[in-house]
Amino acid sequence: MFAHLSSPSQAVVSVTELNKTVRQTLEASLPILWVAGEISNFKRYDSGHCYFSLKDAGAQVRCVMFRNRAALLDFRPLDGLQVEVRAVVSLYEARGDYQLTIEAMRPAGAGALFAAFEALKKKLDAEGLFDPARKRPLPAFAQRIGIVTSASGAALRDMLTTLRRRWPGIEVILYPSAVQGVQAPAELLAAVRAASTRNEVDVLIVGRGGGSLEDLWAFNDEMLARAIAAAPMPVISAVGHETDFTIADFVADVRAPTPTAAAELASPDRSSYLRRLDSLAQQLQRSMQRQLQQRMLAVDALARRLRHPGETLRMQCMQLQSLNMRMNRAIHGNVSSQQQGLAQLERRLTRQLPDLTPVQHQLERLQGRLLQAGQRQFASQQQRLDYARIRLDTLNPRAVLARGYGYVTLADGQLASSVDQLPPRTAATLHLADGEVGITVDPAAPNQGVLF
Structure with missing residues (x-):
């Protein structure tokens, strides 16, 4: 395959194609095999995949063990640990790194210790x-x-x-x-x-x-x-x-x-306890302040309720005045309401009464006639009275006395009408027109009706 790729008659290949061909060649030409070495730079990521290097005195190779295979391990891989791995020889195409994809792992040089x-x-x-049940808790303050x-x-x-x-x-x-x-x-x-x-x-x-x-x-x-x-x-x-x-x-x-x-x-932790104590001290201070404020409010409330007798009397007087005003307003309102009702009744009664104007005119005429008749009757009676006064004056003894006459009364006030009532030396009173004078009957005078 490599000879075929290097032929001058072939086009130039990309790095991606090259790495892909190398990976396929490695995986196809080398079977799964066991490799012994020492773990170095071991890292297990949050994904569960493990990455490390496997080395010996002369060389090292990168290794990857995916999560599904790493979960099957019955020991914890550590740096410096001699292990034997069952792996597939492969190539990480993105970086062109030659690596082993681990299928299984077991302790090697430290196998006996493990x-x-x-x-x-x-x-x-x-x-x-x-057993967790036998575990003892640590003391809080050793x-x-x-x-x-x-x-x-x-x-x-x-x-x-x-x-x-x-x-x-x-x-x-x-x-x-x-x-x-x-x-x-x-x-x-x-x-x-x-x-x-x-x-x-x-x-x-x-x-x-x-x-x-x-x-x-x-x-x-x-x-x-x-x-x-x-x-x-x-x-x-x-x-x-x-x-x-x-x-x-x-x-x-x-x-x-x-x-x-x-x-x-x-x-x-001393600092944390100091912070805690400081926090508790502040809480205690705030609690005491709140309680003090509550007590002060309670004292103020009691002080407001605890009044001087004079103040209580003044308050009761004010309350009495208020009740009196309310009573007066109620009475006034009741009277006003009654007055309004009475006025309404008067208006209704007025509407129900007959027209008295003709009767009023007739009454005024009769009053005029009655007044005239009374005046006439008064004048007539006045004339009669004047006539009687004249007659009375004529019969009045004082009028007789004014003409020079007089009369005598005895000591007991009895009118002397006879000389027989006036024996000698009798004291009597002579009444004249302009006054009275005391007299005594002369004993030497003959008793012929001459008094003095």
């Missing part, structure tokens, strides 16, 4: 050491935190820095141990047992920084796993990076993706 890891994992899981790790490792420095930043008052007790190598399992076991025996911390962190599968293998020790499960305090496993898993991770009460994350899990 087998031992899986066997121990199944054993301990069957015994219930991984007073002391124990750390099982290398005294010279970067993981210890990271954890101490995090603890000082988050809660400076926490006391840290280090149980130093090797974290890799032949002596690491025994030292890790001794450190965990020492922490359990002394039982002086509230939570224990067991961990180290990242590394290869062989570097982390000490944390897959069965005795260490059982010691962690038997510890009297909660244990946080913080081994390697987020993608690293060990038996210690499964048996511990809490797994932290990194040592720094373990320190954050074990310690309260």
